[in-house]
Amino acid sequence: MTETRWLTAEQLSAWKKLIAVVELLPGTLESQLQRDSGLSHFEYFTLAMLSEAPDRTLRMTSLAAHTNATLARLSHVVSRLEKRGLVRREACAEDRRATNAVLTPAGWTTVVAAAPGHVGTVRETVIDPLTTADVADLDRIMGRILEVLDPSHVMVGAPTTDD
Amino acid sequence: MTETRWLTAEQLSAWKKLIAVVELLPGTLESQLQRDSGLSHFEYFTLAMLSEAPDRTLRMTSLAAHTNATLARLSHVVSRLEKRGLVRREACAEDRRATNAVLTPAGWTTVVAAAPGHVGTVRETVIDPLTTADVADLDRIMGRILEVLDPSHVMVGAPTTDD
DNA sequence: ACCAAATACTTGACGCTACAACTATTAGGC
């Protein structure tokens, strides 16, 4: 066991601010979405991923990867969304172990209605306080961190619009 | 109601990466602390804040602010930490409505033992992948975002070491 | 062709957090 390498003052400052953002940001997004659309951020994100998929359909495993959830968590969430009529489950023809999650028309309507308010919050809290250069820096830095947290790039791929 | 201003490609890219980090980072920290020290990140953070306070003592309201928790949440957590002998509650002499949370010797030992492993994880996932310039950029950018999320700077102040 | 291991989920139980309701104490208005 080698000696602990502590953080420099600059590193500590940056770290503390990052952790503060990580703690505060989810709550902010959560409140706005819950208040205006009755969705948790994870529910919104799930619907958004489906809305971008071909046929608005995704296998559970794939959807779990895109939303960074365990299969168990996703299964519970999809059950709730299904009860509310926003998502439908469908047996997969090619692999009978698999289940497809399909966005219903009501689900589509819900995401589309929720999107502007959500984007507004994202702007207010993150994008608008930053300059163009800041945004580029943020992109680069988060990219480097994700190289470690998500080496297989499961959560980055989606090159479409929305969210 | 004005029209929705959507995000540019650059903004969207940066946003998606930030949200991925926000989703993935807590789980990583959580796992390491739980595995190596039997603490949740919030419990660790609570103990760490107490360890930096004068007399290792803080009023519940103040501790709640430093950890960005509601009083209700903190009360539950302190109850559990108290059962494990890491924290002690103490009536406040000046204001009899108030309660002080005090770090016990066992609590101090626990944080001190947990810190190196935690810092190691922080290094691996966030600091080491970044250049010196990146760290400065990160500090600046998170600072701007916190200006919105935490205008009263409740979560930033603590100028001491640790964590 | 067969059997073990891997894959793709689902379900139930438990722990933690948010929300609401409640108690106790202090501060302010007049």
Added chain:
DNA sequence: GCCTAATAGTTGTAGCGTCAAGTATTTGGT
């Protein structure tokens, strides 16, 4: 000095996520 409002904290409940266990199907070795 009252009486109301604000402050400080605790507790119970309900909802969501994790973990462990279980089912169904497919893959791969021989």
